[in-house]
Amino acid sequence: MEHASLASHRAWLESVSALPAGFRVGAARFSFVPIEVDKPGTMTLTLIALDEPTDAFGAMFTNNAFPGAPVIVGRARLDEPLLSAIVVNNKISNVCAPGGVEASNAVCRAVAKELGVAETAVLPSSTGVIGWRLPVEAMVSAVPEAVRALQSTSVMPAAEGIVTTDLYPKVRRASVGAGSIVGIAKGAGMIEPNLATMLVYLLTDCDVPREALREALRDAVTPTFNAMSIDTDTSTSDTVAIVSSRRVPCDLQAFREALVRVCAELTADVVRNGEGVHHVIRVAVSGAPTRALALGVGKAIVGSPLFQCAICGNDPNVGRLVMAIGKHVGTFAPGLDLSRATIAMAGHTIFEGGAFRLSHETEGALVAHMREAELYASVAPADGLTFVPPVRFPSHERAVEIAVDLGAGSERATVLGSDRSHEYISENADYRS
């Protein structure tokens, strides 16, 4: 898909944003001052509410060993019989902050009271600075306004409410019979980066019961959200939640396939709008003895700072590609026979039989491929130091295509990643204070 302008991207987003039956969303913006620094900010409190409580919901969370308080609370919510609402705030992630769990509960309690539902039927999410305390009072005061804003037409207020640092909101949908799945995501942002938390909410009216819904989520997350990396840093807050209002009968298999499609598209959206991303990189690894090794090799390639920089420069430095593969295999599968490994980029075989097959022609083709996949090029900064992306919408959905066959098995994985640019450094070297 290509978007020629911010207006055309916006029109497209609105065309996919109709809410499934049984949901309402609303948001409230308000000013606050963090306890830790004397610098006022603006926070958005986003509500996703169900018309009726549902037993069909699930969520997957970060495996970071220092999970945020909303993750701790969210894990416990999975054992509750019913879910009535999701409340999300940006700016502060409520991770390792003194009294964090109680703060999350206090926000849930305020939402529950205003909606007339059980406190334990409210799932909290937070994203933002790690270590700071939530401005609970200000958040509680904003709840009534968010409730008044609830409407059943469009998911856009939520897609925009959770987006603090992203360049644009991310919405994807799929139809399943008479029902639909609508997903929204918040990825690595741009203006106040380090909100590298991914939050994803998948709303559906398809009638899939709890266990089948959770199994479908697990199966959809593995090849999508769990097979991407922007900067190798696993957030303390990552959350993917799914909720069904169970309004529309559906075929489970069709639902499962549609869910994978929505998750895959949101995954690509998150990477494409990752901090400073000029190129999305898609690495298909095959011929591995295990899926874990296939995934690991793919992540090692997209996680290599040197390879990321080369792609950013449209430089076909494929030596770094081989380095990254060898780094991972040398550490995690030492002794594995790689003599039958082959590597292709943009459909050109560039490595086989233990050696490169490079030529002026191949180099030219690779450079052309990378230029075609570039989302934008850096623009010299106004202050000489601070790079700002010159676009606020995705101009296309192409990627740099890499295929690695390890020649040592039949397992495979496809990983999405990104290049590394001046915009990433500018965004992350001084965003917080």
Next chain:
Amino acid sequence: MEHASLASHRAWLESVSALPAGFRVGAARFSFVPIEVDKPGTMTLTLIALDEPTDAFGAMFTNNAFPGAPVIVGRARLDEPLLSAIVVNNKISNVCAPGGVEASNAVCRAVAKELGVAETAVLPSSTGVIGWRLPVEAMVSAVPEAVRALQSTSVMPAAEGIVTTDLYPKVRRASVGAGSIVGIAKGAGMIEPNLATMLVYLLTDCDVPREALREALRDAVTPTFNAMSIDTDTSTSDTVAIVSSRRVPCDLQAFREALVRVCAELTADVVRNGEGVHHVIRVAVSGAPTRALALGVGKAIVGSPLFQCAICGNDPNVGRLVMAIGKHVGTFAPGLDLSRATIAMAGHTIFEGGAFRLSHETEGALVAHMREAELYASVAPADGLTFVPPVRFPSHERAVEIAVDLGAGSERATVLGSDRSHEYISENADYRS
């Protein structure tokens, strides 16, 4: 140590560059055109020659699964009875290039012939672009000039000859009784030695026999070169070689201690002169159940792009520090109890009992500490896009000091790493072509 200028750094280098007895070094520079791209370059061929062949030599190499041809040849050399010389070229690393091993052997053969020694007594090393073929003819033609340049006074021609993107040569020495150890290193990028392209040559006249020398090398590499990371990328060419001319009797324990000291200082030099490095980061991890976890946590912290960017910006974003620890532990030791973990930065305890202890005062102290450890600040580039480090010498040897006690055991490790800057991106987004 502080260096006020390039001249004072240079004078200091010369003061430590006297060669141990029994060694000569020389180098030759020449123009060449890579077979793969139509762009001429200048290569340096560096020779380190022994006055007499020695049986006391050893080397450790990368564990990357795609090792360079010189690494393949070098591993075989370890079984040879004698070593007479080391030949090193920069610009092309001879990794996965068609006919790579034969090319390395051809260069060794030319050196052997000119020196009148056995081909198998010459150890080859190469560093530079991966995948390209060595310009064997041009290299062979340069050998006589390199041999004519051999001299027994100073290691500097070798320290200067092996560099690629390094800003300055790296030399360290230690005395052991009447003898000495002199080490040189080439670093700068693709550095996470596991046994990184880091090339290190340690020359000594101390009489330590082969097996004791190799054991001393292994023991010295573990806490030094193998405990650092500039960009998490393990080179296909990393080599640390040690050679003794066995001229001076010595105490083995004193030698071993001196060797660790030289390796530790060279490790710090390599990190300090890593591509785009503004700050060296030293992470001391203790209280781990295993040394592997302590090392892993340390590497996860210095390898986190977000934490690296924060340090670059002198931004005390300690949330990213906790994120990095949790990322590693969550993946490699899930379930480990971190409730007793404490974190200190610049001597201030900033995290304990599962929560941060942050205040305006602490923030100020951390910022001051980072500014004090900064080697240089970015200067707005002349062309608006290409950042170039404004200094070509290390102004001091301070580091950002972090101490993590996991509170879950008694094992420990100290890791050296660096921040991530615009200079790294500029260096690597278009270095090769």
